[in-house]
Structures are given as structure tokens and as C-alpha cells.
Amino acid sequence: MTRYKMMNNVKVQFTAEEESERDAHEKAWNDKKGERLLAEIKQIRLQKLQETDWWVLRGDITDEQKLYRKNLRDIPTNYNSSKYNELLARDSNGNLTHSVWSKP
Numbered sequence: 001m002t003r004y005k006m007m008n009n010v011k012v013q014f015t016a017e018e019e020s021e022r023d024a025h026e027k028a029w030n031d032k033k034g035e036r037l038l039a040e041i042k043q044i045r046l047q048k049l050q051e052t053d054w055w056v057l058r059g060d061i062t063d064e065q066k067l068y069r070k071n072l073r074d075i076p077t078n079y080n081s082s083k084y085n086e087l088l089a090r091d092s093n094g095n096l097t098h099s100v101w102s103k104p
Contacts, residue, residue, distance in 0.1 A: 037084040038076070044088075045072050048101060064104040071100055 003014040003022060014022065049072055055061045056069075071078075079087055079100075089097045 034081040034084065037081070037088060041075060041079075041084060041087050044096070044101070045075055048072055048103075052103070062104070068104050075100065 003019060004011045005014060005018070006012070049069060052065065052069060055065045075087070087096075087098050087100065091097050
């Protein structure tokens with residue numbers, strides 16, 4: 001694939017060195033996709049746990065609520081990188097659709 005850049009409003013083809021640099025950058029980006037997705041999952045998980053901390057603090061957390069929080073904490077153990085896209089799937093309104101995120 002031929003790549004171009006703009007220089008002084010003129011479309012100029014990448015040099016071989018620039019092509020190589022760009023390919024290395026894209027490879028590094030793609031190689032870290034799982035890490036980026038896991039970081040996003042962990043951020044969502046932290047938010048969900050913080051939203052439900054009051055359940056614990058009030059002192060009468062139900063077994064269903066305990067299980068929900070446990071399942072959130074166990075996400076990195078229970079889901080590998082092949083499941084990250086499922087965990088991050090959203091509906092047309094932007095709501096997470098995987099059942100692990102559903103509060104009891």
C-alpha cells in the first residue's frame with residue numbers, strides 16, 4: 001500500500017524509511033490492542049465497583065449483590081483477550097450489553 005503525506009499542500013509519497021517507521025508503529029499499536037482493551041475493561045469495572053461501594057458500607061449487602069461485585073473483581077481471571085470485545089460491546093444507546101455489567 002502506497003502512503004502519502006502532505007508537504008506544503010502537495011501530496012508526497014512516503015520514503016522507504018518512512019514506510020518502515022509507519023509499519024513498525026502500526027505493528028506496535030496492534031500488538032498492544034489487548035492491553036488497551038483490558039485497561040478500558042478495568043476502568044469500567046472500577047467505576048461499577050465504586051458505584052456499588054455503598055452496598056457494602058450500609059452493612060446489609062445481599063448475596064446477589066456480593067456475587068455481582070465478586071464477578072466484577074474476577075473479570076481479569078474469568079475472561080481472556082478473546083472475550084474483551086464481548087465485554088465492551090454496547091447497544092445503540094451506548095450501554096454495555098454483557099451480562100457481567102448488569103446490576104442485580
